[in-house]
Amino acid sequence: MAGPGERGPADRTGHRRVADARPGRVPRRPRSRPTGRSVGLAAQDTLGTRRLAQLVRPIVWCRATDRIRDVARQISAADLSCALVRADGVLGIVTDHDFRHRVATGEVGLDQPIAALAAFPVLTIEAEATQSAALLRMLEHAVHHLVVTGPAGEPVGVVRAVDLAQPEVRDPLLIRSAIAAADTIDEVAAAARRLPATLVALHDDRVSPLHIGALHAAMVDAAVRRVLRLRSEPALAAERVSWVVLGSLARREPLPRSDLDTALVWADPDGPKDRPPDPAEIRAAAGRVLDDLRHCGFVPCPSGTNADNPVFSRAASAWRTASRDWQRDPAAGQGLLMSAVIADSRPLTQPMLGRSLTASLWPPNRHTRVLRALLDEALGFRPPTGFVRDFVVESSGEHRGQLDLKKGGLAPIVALARWLAIVGGEVSGNTPERLRRGADHGLLTADEAQTLTGAFEDIYALVLDHEVRALRGGDLPTTFVAPRDLDTLTRRHLRESFRAVRAIQARIDEHWLARLDRV
Template identity: 40%
Template sequence: MTVGAFLGAHPPFDALDEDELAALAAVAEPEEHRSGTTILAEGLGPPAYVRVVQTGAVEIVHGGRVLDLLGPGELFGHAAMLSGLPLGFSAVARGATTCLRLPAESVRALLGRPSGLRYVARSLLTPLGDDHGPDPAQRPVGELIRAPLCTAPPSTTIREAAQRMTGCGASAVVVPLVDGRVGILTDRDLRAVVADGTDTGSALSDAMTAPAWTAAADRLGGEVLLDMLDRGVRHVPVLSPTGEVLGVLEDVDVVAASTRSSFGLRARIARAGSVADVVAAARELTPTIIGLHDARVAAGDVAGITAVVVDAVTRRLVDLAVADLGAPPRPLTWLALGSLARREAVPSSDVDSALVWVGPERDADAAAHSRALAERVLAGLAAAGFRADANGAVATNPLFARSYEAWAAAARGWLRDPTQEKAPILVSLVVDARPVWGVRASPAVPDVFRDARRHPDLLRLLGRYALAHRPPTGFLRDFVVEHSGRHRGRLDLKRGGLVPVVDLARWAGMAAGVTSASTPARLRAAAAAGTLSPAAAATLEEAFHLVLGLRLAHQVEQLRAGEEPDDLVRPVDLSAVTRASLREAFRAVASVQRRIVAELDLGVR
């Protein structure tokens, strides 16, 4: 690819015509940087050049923390150049990196155009690394829409749609469809139209995505962002409760700059041509997690992004397996279970999985194909560093690879007789299930439990199962720790801190009619439905975020040291403030549990 073609494929240079691109390419100077080289140093005066990453990656560093990771096509140094102020960060090559150095005078005029101003505004909208106002991840997406709504009927030409987008100052146009759904055409779609040589006089319906994936206005930004990452989209129409399109949410509206690199990692995994390529791409997850943590991205968001990346690895491995084995004889869906399904994964999380096919229960061909596929996928995941669940909740186990009818029959059996062996454990796994690959439109296995409220015996049993895990609070204002063996003196954050909250949230969520969902979402639904008091739900959610944050911080330090991540911390190593916060959180969770125990004993629940 020529320098001009490379620049023209990325904003803000995609707004230039061929002659302007050729002129800019003529003054662009390639620079080769070895890994660890400081390309721009913090505190230096405004640069005479701005730079574009051509290959490799560049870390944006401030105060010893990595605030952002820039990939090919991303621009840096332009803010200091435009403001005339010293650089507020250092730019350091991660791995062998090539940059294109562009004279400031050649770029300044471009950044003064409407398209350039939009680029500058978007790149500076979210301050790096620090909190400046409410966290967008915790706000409803209806409050995060910045760009004006731009719409056009399907009969509009592509050229007219592009003109409307320019006039509106929007990066996407929404297209109402006759069935009540909507289509969408984005600036990325327009670049594809130009690259493919499509006639811009063609109807908009020939280039748009329809139906577009949409989000309800009351969904939280962090939850929608994870879905955007999972689906590989950067624009989503936001709908009011009545189905009216309120506007289009962009990833930059909700995601911190440090998180945007996750899109690139997911894209590299999706392009991997072999299992070895998938494994190589997946190795980027560890530095990504460390970088996100260092940039003070919330632990819940890091956990969600981790799950999205593991989903992408799984999806690509399934695609490669299907390419070798042939298409499944029956429509097939790969399900994530456990923390991956809830998008609460950390580096130590194992992979719980299941398979479901549409068709007869006793289909030998479907079962054999599913097992062969699962063996390949789990082997690939293991090679990429994601170990399978050691307790057998894996898609190679016939108990977790069944037809939908067999799954549904088993679930109905657990509803009728929850005293069956391992019923509480299996219900807890299945109700978390989330589709990762395959037929997403097929009946969802967890949906069988939506009427769990009509089965009080099951709910009571699940409630008692959830209450079996107690926070590790001792009698002498201390924690219960391991008393012998190599883990002596250590506290298990997962077993003692997270599991009690996760299990209570699942039980309370099921009582509220909620199945597959994250722990915080289940707690909020339970509070809204009255199955938990708002105060109890808030207590549990606060404890969840505290323990998850400690768990992630502990494992990040282990990753830095080249150690295998685990959940065991030494309370004496925690600060006095952290110990006090953790102790109070455990006590609050224990208090909620005692109230629920009393209600179950009295038959209130």
């Protein structure tokens, strides 16, 4: 794929067949984390279990023509912080923030209709959603109020950020607010520097590991978008360009040590007489944005999976051409690897343009040769069972005697879930969501999906524990662990998880065509 002088993605492990075996259900690893705060058992991860229906506040309704001063009195009398309004059939919201920042400053007059101040449409969330889901929605959209809806979609109340007032809510929202308010790259960097300590605090507050990953991704998304806005590169602003995140960040399951992998897609000229964008100018501008992100503490991919690399920055038509070439000959030009990279992509700007990346992934007529080649790529990631206490460990170098839990534990499950997503025609979501859809499509049995999901969540939690311990001690986080440092129960559970994953890989390897017929 990469020509002379170009940087391509890092090499990945090869693949080979393994003997079929039937795994038993792997018991979940009991989690015991060191904490820096006093946390009772009943308080563990209430974000992930408590429903919004328990937290909703009543609604103050107003008409679109009501004067702003009258609505302010209504809100104050009800001792609430917002009101809802309908205008032309669309539901809107006005909050205390709007009164402070637009009315108090004189931008909007007190006698104007409330519709001039309200934001349309409101962001909604179902009453049965968890606090976790509400917090993520607030972080992703930089809001502090959500309208809670009932089974028929009708508004039943409002939930505010302050209603989710635990530290695990407050700290990410403070970072998100600081990023949104930043007027300089240095101010974004100052906010982003609080991210590692916040991840440690979330871990100590016993927030679920995958929820920590999703919060992490939302905060990084916000920082990248803000840097793009502040940098305001002419070459990026003058064209329709989609900035795309890749890898674990795109799946919303990064770890503290995860790199920032990025790509670019820009629109083709509207007509034959229009001047095409200059790729060199766009990539140079992307390089300056990446420099700003480094300044903010983020680490662009050292292997070259970056938006300033010609391999990962192209016009939409060039991406489509490359995808067709990969499907004609998956083994040529790093086509398999590039398809896997693109399947894990999520646009941060110009979403319709950015989604054209994944739109070209699905082979015409579900070509089995392409799907088989993609499966071989996915099965190239093997759990490391075998040598030292039933683990394959590094035999030399700085990690001698250690096990890479990212490469050997997470990657085999992530890769298989990615293949299932490509086959199913829907690549959004994180790894557990992809596994669930794989079972829904008949590509996995329910037991296989549960086993893989449990193994992924437990290994992810183990890696997060390890990286947070390093952050707390001021060390560089790593995904390498020494099996001898694990307690007996964790080591046994990890070994059983690896064996179960290998057995599922073997069954899919042998019976994949029959499973494909179920989709």
